Amino acid sequence: MGLIQAAVGAIGGTLADQWKDFYTVPSGLAPTAALFSAVPQGQNAGRGSNTRGSDGVITNGSRILVPEGYGLILMQDGAITGFAAEAGAYEWNSEAQDSQSIFAGNGIVSPLITTSWERFKFGGRPGAQQRAYFVALKELPNNRFGTQSEIYWDDAYLNAQVGAITRGTYTLKISDPILFVKAFVPAKYLEPGQVFDFTDIDNDAASQLFNEVVGSLAPAFSMYTNDPAKGNRITKIQQDSVGFAQSLSAAVEQNYQWSSARGLEIAATAIIAIEYDENTRELLKNVQRADALSGARGNSNLQASVAAGFEAAGENAGAGGIFGMGMAAGTAGLGGLQQPVPGVGAQSAPQQAAPATAAPPAAPAEAAPAAEDPVAKLTQMKSMLDAGLITEDDYNAAKAKLLGL
Structure with missing residues (x-):
């Protein structure tokens, strides 16, 4: 029958x-x-x-x-x-x-x-x-969500609470039509000529769903950014509409039982915009800086910084050339070598009064500091070249200077 x-x-x-x-x-x-x-x-x-x-x-x-x-x-x-x-x-x-x-x-x-x-x-x-x-039975589009003020959640990667204003759309799917009609649809929509539309602003049941989605955004963001499978990156949300839809669907199911009590589920999302608060933007800048100084890319950045320092020091002839970089009186220069400074040491001691007895023959003047060994310095520069701290051009320039070429 x-x-x-x-x-x-x-x-x-x-x-x-x-x-x-x-x-x-x-x-x-x-x-x-x-x-x-x-x-x-x-x-x-x-x-x-x-x-x-x-x-x-x-x-x-x-x-x-x-x-x-x-x-x-x-x-x-x-x-x-x-x-x-x-x-x-x-x-x-x-x-x-x-x-x-x-x-x-x-x-x-x-x-x-x-x-x-x-x-x-x-x-x-x-x-x-x-x-x-x-x-x-197909996906129903153009269901909107958005927040008027910041929502906050704990982010594992940033190791801090972050906040943002967000807006976007999602598609709904009626996964269990019998449950949907019996447990959720108001009686007035079962009259002839009535149409139940999730985007109808006069549909109180649809408005309730909107409010529940907004209330689930914070746990959905937290669920996504704290999932190691997603890379724990907040910036991946806008690129992963399916992954975030799964997190949002899980959040509304956990909070409001859409699937088990109403026969509904969120199939896909599209995040139109995320506007992070000031503290979160600063955190993201710090993360970007840390990323730039980590791994192979970080080594490249460090080598470039050292090479730029040598180049600037080489151009500053009044400061002693490349070997005067970072040196000061009483401090260690490249390789921990001490750079003697005139006027510092025995020659600067005050003169003592001569005794009444005949003075012994005057001692010969203290020998001037020995000239820097160019072989030792070139050996040190070669070690820095092999370690990747300077470039071939930097090494050749230093060699020419030491050898007077």
Whole structure:
């Protein structure tokens, strides 16, 4: 008793052309429409017109065409008597013994539908008059989210609490149509001519979903940025719409049980903008600097800095050339060598008065500091070249200077 499957995928085909009147989805529907009554239409190669039927009310012998991407739900006295998720042509007959009450297909997960069917199925024999509704099984786009002030979450990579204002969109999917209709859709949308649309600003149920998504953004961001599989990088969120959708869907499920209690899930997201607060922007700058000085790239940056220092010192002849860089009186220069400074040491000691007795022969003057050994210095410079701290050009310039070339 119930639905008889006449043909699968027969819409627009010969069978549909032969039916002069039937029920199907209304024309001109918005792509965000989720639930609406079946409407009578005439086919017969475009020449027929169904004027006998009433919106959403079928009787024995009524023919119904289910398009791709939609499911058919039949109800009596608020109870579900039939469900078809396969596109095709159906006929309703409450007396037929070979009819079925439920069909699964078109990507619907059978265990979900079966569980809801057993929970809400009609008790008894359905009557000859039923109400017919179509429910969207495809993704419903253009559901928006956004925050008016900063939301905050703990970030594992930055090791701090971060904050941002964000906005974007997500797509909804009705994963369990039976549960969705029975547990979430308000009764007024089960009247003829009503359309349940998630983007309708006058739809209080849709507004509730919006508020729950906004309330789940902070835990969703935290869940994403603290997941090692995502690289713990906050900046990857805008590049990973599917990954963030999974985090947001998990957050709304954890907080509000969208899937288990309402038959809904978030399929995809698109983050339009994230505006970090001042402290977070400063943290991100510090992370970028740290990244620039870590690993192989950090070694390259350090070598470039050292080479630039040698080049600047070589151009500053008044400061003693390349070997005067970083040296001062009493401090160590390159390789820890002491650079003697005139006027410092024994020669600067005050003169003592000569004794009354005859003075011994004057001691020879203290020898001048020995000239710097160019071989030792070139050896040191070669070691720095091999370590990658200076370039070949820096080494050749120093060698020419030491050798007077």
